[in-house]
Amino acid sequence: MVYITGVIVSEFRYCKLTREWTLFAPERLKRPKDLDNKREKYLGEIIHEKCPFDMGKEEFTPNEITRVSQDGKWKCRVVPNLYNALSVDIPSVSNKDSYFEKHSGFGAHEVVIETPNHDKQIWEYDYNDLINYFTILQERAINLKKDDRLEYLSIFKNQGEAAGASMSHSHSQIMALPFLPKKISDEIEYKKSYFEKHQRALLDDLVYEEINHEKNIIAQNSEFVLYCPYASQFAFEAKIVSKKRLSSLIEFNKSDLSALCDITKEYFSKFYTTLGEVSFNMIINNAPYKEYNYKTRDYYRFNIEIKPRIFKQAGFEQGSNMNINVILPETATKIYKEDR
Numbered sequence: 530m531v532y533i534t535g536v537i538v539s540e541f542r543y544c545k546l547t548r549e550w551t552l553f554a555p556e557r558l559k560r561p562k563d564l565d566n567k568r569e570k571y572l573g574e575i576i577h578e579k580c581p582f583d584m585g586k587e588e589f590t591p592n593e594i595t596r597v598s599q600d601g602k603w604k605c606r607v608v609p610n611l612y613n614a615l616s617v618d619i620p621s622v623s624n625k626d627s628y629f630e631k632h633s634g635f636g637a638h639e640v641v642i643e644t645p646n647h648d649k650q651i652w653e654y655d656y657n658d659l660i661n662y663f664t665i666l667q668e669r670a671i672n673l674k675k676d677d678r679l680e681y682l683s684i685f686k687n688q689g690e691a692a693g694a695s696m697s698h699s700h701s702q703i704m705a706l707p708f709l710p711k712k713i714s715d716e717i718e719y720k721k722s723y724f725e726k727h728q729r730a731l732l733d734d735l736v737y738e739e740i741n742h743e744k745n746i747i748a749q750n751s752e753f754v755l756y757c758p759y760a761s762q763f764a765f766e767a768k769i770v771s772k773k774r775l776s777s778l779i780e781f782n783k784s785d786l787s788a789l790c791d792i793t794k795e796y797f798s799k800f801y802t803t804l805g806e807v808s809f810n811m812i813i814n815n816a817p818y819k820e821y822n823y824k825t826r827d828y829y830r831f832n833i834e835i836k837p838r839i840f841k842q843a844g845f846e847q848g849s850n851m852n853i854n855v856i857l858p859e860t861a862t863k864i865y866k867e868d869r
């Protein structure tokens with residue numbers, strides 16, 4: 530373990546059996562919670578006064594990394610995660626030769642406070658809220674890339690207790706790792722070999738087929754398509770994919786960001802009218818920093834996955850890594866598109 534002034538920070542440990550890494554982060558146990566099962570609503574109200582993400586409580590989230598302001602007031606902030614699983618202040622070291630392989634908990638772990646408004650959720654965001662959000666994510670994606678020890682960027686949002694959120698105030702997280710998780714390196718290899726064989730990006734071909742298939746398309750604009758994937762793992766799972774050969778937020782210009790906000794706003798409006806305040810995970814997938822160059826756009830496509838947590842996963846999914854989904858994507862699409 531890596532210690533800073535006597536505190537255990539974190540470390541990655543490699544499992545020879547699964548060839549997967551696990552990040553051990555004991556500090557995460559200390560993080561505050563205002564979401565707790567059935568008491569979610571009650572605790573949310575009680576804790577509101579103490580919420581460190583509110584306007585006027587900035588002293589509880591020190592060392593701000595960046596903010597978007599309007600009329601002298603902040604609209605969106607990025608701060609270091611106080612209960613971080615990773616730290617950029619420790620050396621990036623590994624012991625590859627040891628039987629028990631490990632890597633120090635080097636990396637970035639940041640919180641994006643999406644709005645100063647404690648009660649505003651993503652389905653209530655207007656266009657400006659979303660522009661602020663994606664602009665600040667883009668800025669962080671660009672700046673973290675400057676540290677060439679970082680190979681992988683993970684941007685995600687856990688909404689609601691069933692999705693793993695501990696705070697009800699709307700926020701996302703950014704993590705940057707010194708290596709690619711196995712799932713990602715396998716995916717990159719697969720996408721590269723697909724491109725070598727077909728001279729096309731795998732996700733471009735999948736989107737092309739989904740558009741021809743029609744049944745799973747919820748909406749599209751000139752730059753993005755929104756659909757429920759043919760083999761969705763979760764009920765009402767949705768995906769937003771770039772149609773413009775963009776592989777990362779880093780490459781987005783103003784009109785790309787604007788089109789992304791439009792389709793995200795449209796999706797969450799449908800999400801709320803269809804599902805209500807359901808927990809979900811949102812994963813914003815960008816091409817990894819590792820080996821990122823002008824060729825990355827050939828095989829990797831920027832996309833956002835939204836996975837509602839309506840039904841619980843159990844032993845079968847854990848053991849087989851195969852999900853059971855009770856809602857067909859064509860049914861989910863139809864319900865999303867119904868006028869209410």
Ligand SMILES: [Zn+2]
Pocket residue numbers: 577580581582583646647648698
């Ligand atoms: Zn709050």
